[in-house]
Amino acid sequence: MRRPVIAGNWKMYKTQAETRAYFAALAPLVAGSTHCDIVVAPPFTALAAAVEAAKGTSISIAAQNMHWETEGAFTGEISAGMLLEAGCRAVIIAHSERRQFFGETDERANKKVKAALAAGLTPLLCVGESLAEREGKKTEEVLERQFRGGVAALTSAEFSRIILAYEPVWAIGTGRTATPEMAAEAHQFLRQLAAAAFTPERADMLRILYGGSVKPDNIKGLMAQVEIDGALVGGASLKAEAFASIVNF
Numbered sequence: 001m002r003r004p005v006i007a008g009n010w011k012m013y014k015t016q017a018e019t020r021a022y023f024a025a026l027a028p029l030v031a032g033s034t035h036c037d038i039v040v041a042p043p044f045t046a047l048a049a050a051v052e053a054a055k056g057t058s059i060s061i062a063a064q065n066m067h068w069e070t071e072g073a074f075t076g077e078i079s080a081g082m083l084l085e086a087g088c089r090a091v092i093i094a095h096s097e098r099r100q101f102f103g104e105t106d107e108r109a110n111k112k113v114k115a116a117l118a119a120g121l122t123p124l125l126c127v128g129e130s131l132a133e134r135e136g137k138k139t140e141e142v143l144e145r146q147f148r149g150g151v152a153a154l155t156s157a158e159f160s161r162i163i164l165a166y167e168p169v170w171a172i173g174t175g176r177t178a179t180p181e182m183a184a185e186a187h188q189f190l191r192q193l194a195a196a197a198f199t200p201e202r203a204d205m206l207r208i209l210y211g212g213s214v215k216p217d218n219i220k221g222l223m224a225q226v227e228i229d230g231a232l233v234g235g236a237s238l239k240a241e242a243f244a245s246i247v248n249f
């Protein structure tokens with residue numbers, strides 16, 4: 001039985017003051033929600049405020065990106081160790097917006113996954129095809145390349161510590177959700193890849209989240225699919241009430 005994960009990716013939203021107000025509203029709404037892991041990923045500048053505000057709750061804090069080196073002359077970058085020290089438990093890696101706008105490659109994603117694991121963070125590795133790729137019938141090819149690239153050279157034990165997120169680019173921020181069946185099909189394909197790259201047992205334990213226009217009114221249908229182990233929520237995670245109702249699907 002895979003434990004569900006509901007994660008909120010705030011992207012470049014919320015100040016520290018907004019972060020404190022959000023957690024004050026969210027905490028009581030999810031206080032009894034023991035059926036899933038709850039994760040919130042604020043921007044770097046709000047991490048400390050989020051960690052402080054989430055103390056005594058079951059909400060874990062994640063970062064949205066990191067660098068693969070432990071330290072060095074890398075202006076503007078943050079290491080896994082720094083995130084851990086700030087109180088993060090997880091880190092989103094290779095979100096499609098980083099792939100699209102900031103030159104994230106599978107090779108870099110792989111370095112980041114390894115560095116996150118080495119530091120003791122849970123990597124939340126994102127994969128997903130664009131609309132042109134889906135329409136060109138390239139979905140499986142893209143997912144296979146991103147998956148294999150992202151988890152390359154991981155040991156089976158390391159692989160057991162990652163979470164995968166399937167986020168079709170065409171469904172992100174567009175209000176156009178993949179149907180539960182479409183998402184489940186992609187998840188099943190990813191699980192087959194995991195079984196081939198590692199073992200069927202590892203694949204069976206891998207948690208695969210769906211992301212792309214997840215809202216309070218479509219989460220139930222998505223979570224009804226056995227292949228879908230949770231959600232990575234963007235826009236709807238910005239309002240505590242909406243995110244709480246997704247958590248409490």
Ligand code: 13P
Pocket residue numbers: 009095167171172173174175211212213214232233234235236
């Ligand atoms: P939306 O939920 O806003 O479509 O964003 C999804 C996403 O990118 C989460 O990482």
